[in-house]
Amino acid sequence: MKTADILEAFTSLSALVIGDICLDRWCDYDPAEAEPSRETGIPRVGVVRTRTTPGAGGTVANNLAALGVGRVAVLGAAGEDGFGYELVRSLSERGISADLLVRSPEIQTFTYTKLINAATGEEDLPRLDFINTAPLDPAIERRVLDNIQCAVESFDVILVADQAETRQGGVVTPSVRDLLKELVPAYREKVFFVDSRARIDTFRLMVLKPNQQEAEEACRKLFGRIDYPALLERTRARLLMITHGPRGVLLVTHRGQTWVPAREVGKPVDICGAGDSFSAGAACALAVTGSPTSAAQFGNLVASVTIMKKGTGTASPEEVLAAAREAGLNQR
Numbered sequence: 001m002k003t004a005d006i007l008e009a010f011t012s013l014s015a016l017v018i019g020d021i022c023l024d025r026w027c028d029y030d031p032a033e034a035e036p037s038r039e040t041g042i043p044r045v046g047v048v049r050t051r052t053t054p055g056a057g058g059t060v061a062n063n064l065a066a067l068g069v070g071r072v073a074v075l076g077a078a079g080e081d082g083f084g085y086e087l088v089r090s091l092s093e094r095g096i097s098a099d100l101l102v103r104s105p106e107i108q109t110f111t112y113t114k115l116i117n118a119a120t121g122e123e124d125l126p127r128l129d130f131i132n133t134a135p136l137d138p139a140i141e142r143r144v145l146d147n148i149q150c151a152v153e154s155f156d157v158i159l160v161a162d163q164a165e166t167r168q169g170g171v172v173t174p175s176v177r178d179l180l181k182e183l184v185p186a187y188r189e190k191v192f193f194v195d196s197r198a199r200i201d202t203f204r205l206m207v208l209k210p211n212q213q214e215a216e217e218a219c220r221k222l223f224g225r226i227d228y229p230a231l232l233e234r235t236r237a238r239l240l241m242i243t244h245g246p247r248g249v250l251l252v253t254h255r256g257q258t259w260v261p262a263r264e265v266g267k268p269v270d271i272c273g274a275g276d277s278f279s280a281g282a283a284c285a286l287a288v289t290g291s292p293t294s295a296a297q298f299g300n301l302v303a304s305v306t307i308m309k310k311g312t313g314t315a316s317p318e319e320v321l322a323a324a325r326e327a328g329l330n331q332r
Helices: 003-010 057-066 082-093 138-154 174-187 212-223 228-235 274-289 292-306 317-327
Strands: 014-019 021-029 047-056 071-075 077-079 102-104 111-117 128-130 157-162 191-196 239-243 249-253 256-260
Touching (some): 003 274, 003 292, 003 317, 014 057, 014 138, 014 274, 021 057, 021 082, 047 082, 047 111, 057 071, 057 082, 057 157, 057 274, 071 138, 077 082, 102 138, 138 174, 157 274, 174 191, 191 274, 212 228, 212 239, 228 239, 228 249, 239 274, 239 292, 249 292, 292 317
Parallel strands (some): 014 071, 021 111, 157 191
Antiparallel strands (some): 111 128, 239 249, 249 256
């Protein structure tokens, strides 16, 4: 299937991102404004400009919207705070629905604040993260579960973004995983696609997309060795797509293992968000083509565009088509 045909089919797709929906705040600070506080003597960080983008699972949604997916929505939890307002506004500006986002004063909005030196353009100070370390409030979890139960039927692609790295505090709780496991057999025509930083081995029956480190850690925890077929069997996954950065993607199915090489590019500008952009492209391409190889190729193309941009960049259809031409894939 041609790359252009895949992109055209995206316009008829609907995609839902479930999980940790974050706000990224990019704060440019002026080093010349680092005068000390009169009260404490501690130098201040003088922020002169702030930009916001959806982060974590929001980055996946942002990539889906940029690729031209017809309908994109997020489902997670956020606080009734200023950052929550900024998150909803940032999503809305990109045409992403936040109607399924559970808002509550009981939590704070998961937020990354990144401090960028205005003189150099580099992120050179520690990031300020607003995280939730307590278990998800039962009332919030119940609303999340109800929203999933009601919403899944109306989407073609369901992407799970389990990105909270704290032991507790994430939206993708054991109950959420159990509900998704129950829903998969009832919706076999849909693509359920999972990216989890620390718990990929706890999901069942879905397409799992760990990176090499995450897959190896899961194998060592379960088996004491690196054994991808055993991981596939234990999770009863439809497919493992194990990303290996510039080397490409290893596909693991019950029929064996296949390498899908990445498109060669120059020195990456910023690999932050590369996995999220791959997930967005690969999950939707899998829904359109039904081919794991075609899906991995397409995901690689999308990531090859975004890593050449600062921050958590996205890829437009025009950029993906240009990348496909350069890689000799435009006729496939």
